[in-house]
Amino acid sequence: MDHDLAFSGSEKTLAPGFIDYNAPGSPAPFYTALVTARSEQGAAQNAAGAFIAGEAPYGDSFVASFKQLPAPIHDFPKIAALYCQPVGDAVAWRDGLREAIRVLLAEYGMAVSYFSDPAYLADIDRLWLSYFALVALPGYNRQLLAEIALALWLAHAIAATVDRPDREPSALTPAQLSSLMYATIVLPSEIFPLAPAE
Secondary structure, X not given: OOOOOOEEEOOOOOOOOEEEOOOOOOOOHHHHXXXXXXXXXXXXXXXXXXXXXXXXXXXXXXXXXXXXXXXXXXXXXHHHHHXXXXXXXXXXXXXXXXXXXXXXXXXXXXXXXXXXXXXXXXXXXXXXXXXXXXXXXOOOOHXXXXXXXXXXXXXXXXXXXXXXXXXXXXXXXXXXXXHHHOOEEEEEOOOOOOOOOO
16 A cells, blocks of 8 residues: 555545544644645645744644654554555454554553543644645655554554444444555545646
């Protein structure tokens, strides 16, 4: 799976084969700036550059390195690289992923409720916004783009497979689990594709 590739969707796509952006609350200023600039590629790229540079009003929202994220989320690309690939037995794959997440949480003394924590959701939102900035500036940092894509895939896989006390247990079929292995990021249609450069 090429994590540098994503496509825009004009309507809500169905999980688990698609990874959609869902803002936690009001849209962030950078997201709003991209929506406003969609018809002008130059304006969108300027907004992305300002976001990456940490200019007002964006502050330090851009994730330039996973080292600046707290545990255990800074380990997401490493874990995702092990599981973001097709295998023959989808149920065994799911069980292995669940165990890897259990071990990861235990390593940092955290409970599965971490995945419902507002701080975790805010960090995932930062990753999404950073992904959008990098997509708007093709070639700026392809390695970081790939790492963020892996982390977003893992966040999606966790949401789809890891049972939490705040919701019903996950009950994906083997076919749905197979779809999850190939899950693709869907870029918001209100932003992407950007208008071509004039």
